[in-house]
Amino acid sequence: MTQLPAAVLFDMDGTIVDTEPYWMTAETELVHSWGGTWTHDDGLALVGNGLEVSAAVLQSRGVDLDIATIIDRLTDRVTAQLAENGVPWRPGAQELLRGIREAGVTTALVTMSFRRMAEQIASYIPFDPFDIIVAGDEVEHPKPHPEAYLTAAKRLGVEASASVAIEDSLGGLAAAVAAGTIAIGVPHLVPLPETGDHTIWPTLEGRTLADLRALAAQKAPQAPQA
Incomplete structure (x- = not known):
């Protein structure tokens, strides 16, 4: 399975x-x-x-x-x-990321910040957090264009449609949706709309891999019945 x-x-x-x-x-x-x-x-x-x-x-x-x-x-x-x-971590983010990594699920950091800053942030996380980083200075088209997410999926060897993307901004969420991912918006400074294209979680605090699995299963294309 x-x-x-x-x-x-x-x-x-x-x-x-x-x-x-x-x-x-x-x-x-x-x-x-x-x-x-x-x-x-x-x-x-x-x-x-x-x-x-x-x-x-x-x-x-x-x-x-x-x-x-x-x-x-x-x-x-x-x-x-x-x-x-110091690094101001968002609530629940490190805990969720740790649980994902401990379960052996592949991860990527997909950011419009440049690689040197992305690597600096990743270095502050006290475990190996990401398989790859896709940074803003490595793509031709920034978010809301889907290139960064499509690039991440391609480099990881997975289908974007079977991957979950977690975002906080309108442009980032638009990029994740356009790439075909199972997109989660976690609003921070900017309100995010409620639409059928993505799921809104008010916070990552208390969220686990089980929540991601349930959402992915819910959003997975249904096989046609015989």
């Missing part, structure tokens, strides 16, 4: 770690350093975006740097905050 889910694909920022406030701080400081203004709502509007998209928005707000430099500045500032202030 096929084990379900075939893999569990985790978003990072806002899903495993609460780094969005760190990103907002980095954005605010950078825009202010160029004499512009940046509000909390401006930061919320970028949640879930690819870094190239966010960098272009910062350019439009007066940051006179090229896209690559803006991304490097933001990433450097966020990684510095992680080193200074």
Whole structure:
């Protein structure tokens, strides 16, 4: 009998770690350093975006740097905050990930943050958390495009439709749905709609592999009856 889910694909920022406030701080400081203004709502509007998209928005707000430099500045500032202030884990994320790994289920980290930051976060987890990482600097099209999730499934050798993806943002959830995964939205800073395309869990706290198996079995295509 096929084990379900075939893999569990985790978003990072806002899903495993609460780094969005760190990103907002980095954005605010950078825009202010160029004499512009940046509000909390401006930061919320970028949640879930690819870094190239966010960098272009910062350019439009007066940051006179090229896209690559803006991304490097933001990433450097966020990684510095992680080193200074520690990693703010989202409730239940590490516990769920540990249970999945102990059961031998394949996992991937699928993030629009760049690889160096993704590896930094993964290194803080006190067990081997992921089989692979698909990062924002390794895909051509950022979320909400499905490329990152399709790439993860392909590299893991599994069907996206038999895999669970866990996301916190509108763009990330759209990417997971477009890739055909069994998508779970765990709202954090941005509300997520209730639709038939995905499942909403208010939190990962208390969730286990058994919950993922039950959801995967529920969402699996039904074989036609003879």
